[in-house]
Amino acid sequence: MSSSEPWTIRRILEWTIGHLTEKTIDTPRLDAEILLAHACGCQRIELYTRYDEVLGDKPRGVMRELVKRRTKFEPVAYLVGYREFFSLDFRVTPDVLIPRPDTETLVLELLELAKPFGAPRILDIGTGTGCIAITTAVNNRAATVTAVDISPPALKVAHANAVQHEVADRLRLLEGDLFAPLNPAEPFDIIASNPPYIAEQEWESLQPDVRQHEPRQALVSGSDGLDIIRRLIKQSPEFLVPDGHLLLEIDTTQSDAVRRLLEAESAFENIRLINDLTGRPRVAVASKCRE
Ligand SMILES: C[S@@+](CC[C@H](N)C(=O)[O-])C[C@H]1O[C@@H](n2cnc3c(N)ncnc32)[C@H](O)[C@@H]1O
Incomplete structure (x- = not known):
């Protein structure tokens, strides 16, 4: 030409x-x-x-x-400033993880589990863009959602997204380390998290789009990738109502390890794994025993 x-x-x-x-x-x-x-x-x-x-x-x-x-290798979502998730556009900046389609599996299960609660109280730990918290609030108009993140700039992005999708009045955003900003006297019906779950050694082998541009803090969690998941499993029963649920997004290779961690926590029963659209285990769910 x-x-x-x-x-x-x-x-x-x-x-x-x-x-x-x-x-x-x-x-x-x-x-x-x-x-x-x-x-x-x-x-x-x-x-x-x-x-x-x-x-x-x-x-x-x-x-x-x-x-x-x-x-x-700058990700397209950062270049254009948004990414679609669960049919909604989410603002993204390099301060937040770009929402992944995998996480829609967790949201679908969360919305289903929320139905019997009527006006469910939901907690999203490690909210990033707010994609889990906000799609939940948009699709369940009776839900009130609390979302925590350790990163102040990520919380700013989540707030902008909540305003854009008109759910800011039902979404409380808190800064802190996992459950630190919360009070066990105000428990939740459902706790959901897509936590960092990549092992430190894996970081160097990730695609350059991810490794060079997405926040490491959003992805890496100790030598086996399970540090934060362990803490979430240990601490969440204190913040759940009896019959409440914990949902964790996991790497498809972590399902056995996460199942064992959940089984070792006596507060949980009915432990199950949900497959993503590729048929691989992507979400671990456990329900808190009745006291
Ligand atoms: C994998 S990203 C998930 C973001 C978003 N929920 C999503 O699904 O796209 C994990 C998020 O957890 C946050 N995070 C990492 N460590 C944390 C901690 N100790 N306490 C609270 N949030 C944490 C990160 O800042 C990041 O926003």
Whole structure:
């Protein structure tokens, strides 16, 4: 293609896909489309109806910069500033973990378990963007949700998302280390967490998108990845009502270890593992025994 040819949307897309492929980016077409739609200020789907349109200098300049950053493995969600989760857009910054589709498995189970409680009191530990807490509040209008994170900048992002999705009046955001900002005299019906669960040694082998750009504190948890999970299992019974539930997102390789940890905690019964869409165990659930 000669360089004198005009830079139409089609041509920019084709060039970008080729360039991202060359730079070993995993999903070159998807990324190219999301970045170009962002540079054009339109929906991805609209690109198809604008294929032959010649792009102006300004959006082309924006696109050039986005592609340059993407080739340095900056995640697309950070470049465009949002990520869809459970059909809602969540604001993301490099201070928060980018919500993953895996976590939708936990939310589905949480919403189901919340139904019998009528007006459930829910706790989300390690809220990040607030994606678990906020999708729960949006989909269960009677729920009141408390969300804790150790990271003050993450809590700011969660607050912005709660305002955007109009649930800030039912979401209490607290800063602290796991249960530290909470009072056992005010227990919860359900405690959910997608905690950090990567082993320290694994950090170096993670994809550069993750390792170079996402917050380490959101991902790593001790030598076997289970440090925080152990603490959550130990401490959560004190903050749960009898018949209340604990839900933990886990790595698919941790299911046996987490089951054993839950079985060793006498306050829990009815321990089960829920598979994600790929059929692998992704969420551990336990219910607190009646006293
Ligand atoms: C895996 S991210 C999950 C974020 C979000 N809930 C999600 O599912 O996308 C874990 C979160 O836990 C927070 N965190 C890490 N250690 C913590 C601790 N000791 N107490 C409270 N939050 C913690 C991190 O800041 C991060 O936001």
